[in-house]
Amino acid sequence: MVKKLLIMEKALELFANQGFEATSVQQITDYCGISKGAFYLSFKSKEELIIELIDYFMKQFISDVDYVVKNSKKEELLSEFFYATYRNFHEHSNFAKVLIKEQAQSLSEAFLLRMRNYDHMLDKTILTMIEHLYSDAVEHTKYDLVYSIKGLVNNYSGLILFNNLPVDVDLLVRSLVEKANILAQHVTIPFVSTEISTLLLRPTDEKVSKEHLIELLDQKLNEFDESIEKESLSLLKQQLLEPSFSSAIVKGLLENIRNHPHCKWISYLLRNYFEL
Known part of the structure; x- marks a missing residue:
């Protein structure tokens, strides 16, 4: 390892x-x-190495952003989303730089398929955030908002990463929140229709089976010595096998593991499985 x-x-x-x-x-x-x-x-190959790097970065990113969207207060949600996004880009700036560059250049089918899959996961997380924030007010423009917010993230990330700009993160987040809110409040002409959205936001993250989750938990349990993470993983496996804990206890167990870099993805999958 x-x-x-x-x-x-x-x-x-x-x-x-x-x-x-x-x-x-x-x-x-x-x-x-x-x-x-x-x-x-x-x-087995350089391509397999690249795929593992993509998986590592994107699983950290998706799980962090998904947690923020599902657990932040409404009045703080948009700013927390942008903070989480740029925190991940900063912590993994080398790989973020490569991803932005390579997505426009790579002809590898495996690379493109992997990125497309994670891209759809991010689309759905952003859509969840938009529906929670703006409800019926953006019913006809919410899909455009998804791609507008992603565009803001991608373009400002590239601006910062490739120009080595000094960043006032608080100012950046306030600026992006203002832009997103203006778009939500004033855009009236949608381009991405509901019909188009069903193609773009196709199902990619169907509910993972209990059996697969247990298999993943067993793998993680073998990686840890005695620790709060290992104990929490063991109890979460027990909950899958014989449900007995309340939602509050399951949330607490997930909270114990979610910040460990080797547990972020399993916590994301379990959070979706338990619908928390």
């Missing part, structure tokens, strides 16, 4: 400087100080 994480870290530095296509497995192994054989013990 340690060697695998080292390869991911070092490869990311090369990808950030050179891009995916221009970086070879040989360059990665030289930079890591390991043999090609050691690389292929961890990853």
Whole structure:
């Protein structure tokens, strides 16, 4: 596990400087100080390494944003959404930079499919936020708002990441909240119809089965020594097998694990499974 994480870290530095296509497995192994054989013990190919990096970053991002949307007070929701977004971009700036660049250039079908899947998850989270914030007032323009808010996030992220601008995050968030609210209040001509939205917001994150969740929990339990995270994971598995805890207790258990980088995705999946 340690060697695998080292390869991911070092490869990311090369990808950030050179891009995916221009970086070879040989360059990665030289930079890591390991043999090609050691690389292929961890990853079958460079593409598999890239997919794992995408999964790691996007799972952290989606789970953080989803938690904010479902747990923030209405009056703070939009600003908390933008804070969570830029916090993730800042913490993973190297990979965020690569993703923004490569999405426009990559011809890899696996890369594009993976990103499209996570993109749809983000669309649905933003739609949930918009419906909660503005309700019926944006019934005919809510799908346009989804893509407008995503556009603000992507464009300002690129502006900051590729120009190394000093960032006053509070000012940035206030500015984006104002823009989003103006769009919500004054846009009257929708482009994305309900019919188009059913194609764009296609189902990608159907409810994960109980059996699959138990399998994932078993994997996580093997990764941890005795800790509050391990105890909470064990109790959540028990809840799946024989439900007996109240919603408040399940929420508390999820809260115990959600900030651990290796538990964010399982907490996201469980939160959706338990509909919390």
